[in-house]
Amino acid sequence: MHLIWENTIKNLVLLWTGDDFKGLDEGTGSYRLQKSVWDAIGLATASSGSTIPGLYGARPPNVAADHTSTTADSWSFWTLYIGPVLLRRKFTEAKYYDHFVQLVKLLLTCLEFNVIVADINKLRDGFAEWVKKFEELYYQYDPLRIAICPVTIHALLHIADSIIACGPVWAYWAFPMERYCGLIRPAIKSRKHPFASLDRFIVECAQLMQIRLIYQLDGDPATSISKPQRKSAAGFRSTLYPTSSLLAPSKPGMPDNIILNKIAKCLATRYDKSGDIKAVKQCLDKAKITQWAKIRIDDGDTICAAAMYASADTDRRDATYARYEVLVDIYANRRRMEPQYEAETRYGRIQHLYSVQIPPNTALELESPETLFLAGITPCDIDATHAHLDIHYYAKESRTEQFVDADCIQCLVGRVRDGTRWAVIDRSGALSRAVYIPDA
Structure with a gap:
C-alpha cells in the first residue's frame, strides 16, 4: 500500500498542481488546479486537525507546504477522509474528481477487515476501469506522455490477485514494519556495532515474551517490551x-x-x-x-x-x-x-x-x-x-x-x-x- 500513498497519490497531486511532473503539461486535458486553490486546500487540511479527534490519528499537515511531515500515513488519511471533501468542486471538470473518488472507493474496499470473493471481483474490474480512465485523462494515448504511466499505476492491476494469494492488504502492509523499526531504533547504543545492539535487543525481547507467556505475566510493566503506559481510570x-x-x-x-x-x-x-x-x-x-x-x-x-x-x-x-x-x-x-x-x-x-x-x-x-x-x-x-x-x-x-x-x-x-x-x-x-x- 505504500506504493499507493507514496507514489500514486503523490503523482496525482503533482499532476494536479503542475509542479513540473517530468516536464509534461496538461496536454489536451484540464486537470491542473490553480496555485491559490491548492494552497487553500493545504491550509484547510492543516486547520482540520482541530476538528478531527486525536483518536483518528496525528494532526494532518499542510499538504501544500509542509512536505517533510507528509508521510505515508498522513497521505493515507488525507486520501480517504479529507481529500474527497476539499477537492469537491475544485476541478474545472468534474470527471477528474469522480476519477479520484473511484480510487478512494477501491482503496476503502482493500482496507476492509474481511474481503469476500465478490469484493475481489469488484476490485479487479474496478482497478482495470480506473487505470483505463487514468490513461484517457492523463496519458491521453500520447507516446510522448508515457512517463505519466509509471509501474505503480500498472501495479494496481495486481492488487486483487495479491489479496487472493495473501489475504486482505492490512495483514501485510508496511505500516507494522515501520512501527517495528521505530520500536527497535532506540536500541542502537553503538555506532560502531549497530547490528549487534539490534540483535541483543531482539533476543532480550523474545526472552521477555517467553517469560510472560510461561508465567502468565501479561500486563506486568516489569516485563513489557515497550514503554509502560499509564492506565486510564476505569470510570x-x-x-x-x-x-x-x-x-x-x-x-x-x-x-x-x-x-x-x-x-x-x-x-x-x-x-x-x-x-x-x-x-x-x-x-x-x-x-x-x-x-x-x-x-x-x-x-x-x-x-x-x-x-x-x-x-x-x-x-x-x-x-x-x-x-x-x-x-x-x-x-x-x-x-x-x-x-x-x-x-x-x-x-x-x-x-x-x-x-x-x-x-x-x-x-x-x-x-x-x-x-x-x-x-x-x-x-x-x-x-x-x-x-x-x-x-x-x-x-x-x-x-x-x-x-x-x-x-x-x-x-x-x-x-x-x-x-x-x-x-x-x-x-x-x-x-x-x-x-x-x-x-x-
Whole structure:
C-alpha cells in the first residue's frame, strides 16, 4: 500500500498542481488546479486537525507546504477522509474528481477487515476501469506522455490477485514494519556495532515474551517490551451500560431548571410517564445527579462533553461530536395512527453528560434503584450526503439540546470545513479501515 500513498497519490497531486511532473503539461486535458486553490486546500487540511479527534490519528499537515511531515500515513488519511471533501468542486471538470473518488472507493474496499470473493471481483474490474480512465485523462494515448504511466499505476492491476494469494492488504502492509523499526531504533547504543545492539535487543525481547507467556505475566510493566503506559481510570459504570463508562472530571449537584426539565422529559419517555411529568420531577428531587466530562464507548472511542471544556482552548482537538441513533415515530404527525418506531442515524455535539441515580419509586414502578447515563446533544441538520462515500454535510446545528440515553451514542466522529458547510467524517461506517495498534 505504500506504493499507493507514496507514489500514486503523490503523482496525482503533482499532476494536479503542475509542479513540473517530468516536464509534461496538461496536454489536451484540464486537470491542473490553480496555485491559490491548492494552497487553500493545504491550509484547510492543516486547520482540520482541530476538528478531527486525536483518536483518528496525528494532526494532518499542510499538504501544500509542509512536505517533510507528509508521510505515508498522513497521505493515507488525507486520501480517504479529507481529500474527497476539499477537492469537491475544485476541478474545472468534474470527471477528474469522480476519477479520484473511484480510487478512494477501491482503496476503502482493500482496507476492509474481511474481503469476500465478490469484493475481489469488484476490485479487479474496478482497478482495470480506473487505470483505463487514468490513461484517457492523463496519458491521453500520447507516446510522448508515457512517463505519466509509471509501474505503480500498472501495479494496481495486481492488487486483487495479491489479496487472493495473501489475504486482505492490512495483514501485510508496511505500516507494522515501520512501527517495528521505530520500536527497535532506540536500541542502537553503538555506532560502531549497530547490528549487534539490534540483535541483543531482539533476543532480550523474545526472552521477555517467553517469560510472560510461561508465567502468565501479561500486563506486568516489569516485563513489557515497550514503554509502560499509564492506565486510564476505569470510570463510573452502571450495570445498565456494560459497554459505556463516564470519565472524570465530574461535578455533582442538581443542574439548572432548564436542564432538569429536559432530563425529566427524557425520563418520562423512558418510563412511559409522558402524561405525568410532575411525578418524574418529584422523583428527580430525590435522585443523585452528577455531571461528567467524558464517555467511553466499548473501551475505545472517548467522547467529551462540550460544557465541561473551555472553548478558548485552541490547541484542543475537538472530540465532542458523535453519531447516535434514536427511535423515531414515522406516524408522529398522525395522531390517530398507532406509533411505529424506526431507528434513525443522526450526528450532533455532546453538550452534557449526566449520571442519574434514581432510588426505588412507586410512581415510576421502580422496585430497585437504577443508575442511568444521559447525554444532552445538539443535532446537526444534515442536508446532503456524498453520492459515493459515507460523508455527510450540514450548515447549521440545532440550538435546542435534546437528552437521550447514552446507549444511543454509537461512536466519535470528526469534521472538515468545506466553505460555509461542514463535512462529517465517520470512520466506523463505510469509511472504516484497519488500524495498526502496536503490542503493549
